[in-house]
Amino acid sequence: MEASEVHILSARTALPGEPLDNAALARHFGMDELWEQWVDAFVGTRARHLSVDLGTRRLRSTLADLSAEAAAKALADAGVGPADVDLVVLGTATPDQLMPATVNVVADRLGIDGVPTYQLQSGCAGAFQALEVGRQMLRSGEYRTALVIGGELCSRHYDPDADLARLDSAELVNFVLFGDGAGAAVLTTRPAPGTPVVRRMLNRLTGLNRVPGQIVEWTGALDRRFADRSHIKEDYKAIEASVPVMSREIADELLDGLGWAPTDVDYLLPPQLSGRMTRRIVDGLGIPAAEEVSPVAAIANTGNAMPFFQLEEVLPQLAVGDRVLGVSVESSKWLKAGFALETV
Template sequence: MEASEIHILSVGTALPGDPLDNAALARHFGMDPIWEQWVDAFVGTRARHLSVELDTGKLRSSLADLAARASARALENAGMDAGDIDLVVLGTATPDQLMPATVNIVADRLGIDGVPTYQLQSGCAGAFQALDVGRQMLRGGGHRTALVIGGELCSRHYDPGADLAKLDSAELVNFVLFGDGAGAAVLSTEPVSGAPVVRRVLNRLTGLHREPGQVVEWTGALDRADADRSHIKEDYKAIEESVPVMSREIAEEILGDLGWAASDIDYLLPPQLSGRMTRRIVENLDMPLAEEITRVDTIANTGNAMPFFQLEEVLPQLAPGDRVLGVSVESSKWLKAGFALELA
């Protein structure tokens, strides 16, 4: 029997270490105060959490570490344990290794066994894809509870000894945009008071014949310090031009499918590229009645972890009848992603 409604019971998140502000980042890389002011004014991201220790170049936490912590918190918040989970899905662009899959390491640490597990290789759309897979599996009627995870270890692609003054803008921007983190949510077919219903999830590739907006090599600078090619590049101009437009298209499609108006949205979870870009996106979405849930200014762009940080903030605020719209764009090959929630 197919389950008609899927509910988000709880969320948990995890960040590594203390926040690293722009002044500390500038000091480490020997950049002058003007660079710090440029980051504050034109990027709009004030701090980030990194798993890499810049002074030593060592990783102090893996993606599995962060994902397991976030998942344990989500389970605790839902009042559940490992035996209650029927399937696990992880979305990430930065798994710890090729094999074993990070999702299986996380499941093992949580004590989860004998259930289906899935790992989706994706950029900022990965959390939405994981949510979609978990939702569809539960709707099929064979399972009741899913653990959905998203996370990134972006600092694997940091070179702590890099001379930032010699980098072109396509590489330099990544040192200030990204942070590490993980998040998890427990989904269930069982209605629980205060748990919103997932009304719609959108995932769509739209990059036919378009050049990638971002390219990330499989291993990071810490793994292959002697490699000649850049490990991560971002066409930030293309992203600036495309993401606000695509975000509006995503919102219009989801609202149209549900028969909702923009004025019906109580909380907006916009894409979290940078503080400055998020402001542009929100202005273009034009939902003045919706409360914007933004974390990028204090934890930076955490990729597939970010939607869980936004959900963690919004879920306790929901009142009956409230509606939530989440939007994301993956610029690696131009994917549209989004979801709509409602507290019935």
């Protein structure tokens, strides 16, 4: 095996609390049955898991809690102990604090010390950035095993007392699209037959002179209810127009770079915006033979956790020779991200 080959040994995830379906969400915010039906039909997300208890307004779990849980499970599945981890990377848009960095809190809980740690601040592309940082450091030959984590606490930006009937669409959509969660993967350059090798990764900013599609203020509604501007806004119309096109460009670039045909892809891990949007994206990717891995309808958009939920589902299904394509678009400033895996 060449030193540059990086294998994914395991991927595991963590979710907070019980699933909150659209009916329960509608009851809490005093919305009628027609609103619930609109969410089901036009958004396509059935449920989500929230760290914030909407009834008590209390935070039940932090990003560090969820990340440490997912990472501990990933390490156990990989048969890797804390002393075997050479570096830790976390991608998130919603860290618990400015300092200490959440990645260091997680490492401490896992008993990991004396290694490089990195925390990347980004939206849906952050998990791919974290995977790429881990991969490139392993390829340097100085390190052999990396723990890569991605997660979000989107519910910190919920106002449990919001009057949804008075919100504009740019704010309202966020109450149904997003959920909380974390995931982790163990990467290694050690020989690992039967595991997927990362063949190619893509991380690229493409937002020059473009208005952001999503803006999230540093503090959420639970932290600063007195804010005189919206803490989170999403231009869903721009996202609907741009993400399917960008997704096709990402897939085409990854395939072209490897000399793979669309029919060579066995499993497709598409962007997980919502049930409805993901369906539209997949239809436009032109990879009809691949098996789609899309948990978004059941757990909502979990941001940087989502690629790990997809990997957790697909890894046990892989046979030698199987090829996997992962695609993601971050609408904040229009980032392209993706990876191509092949089981050896």
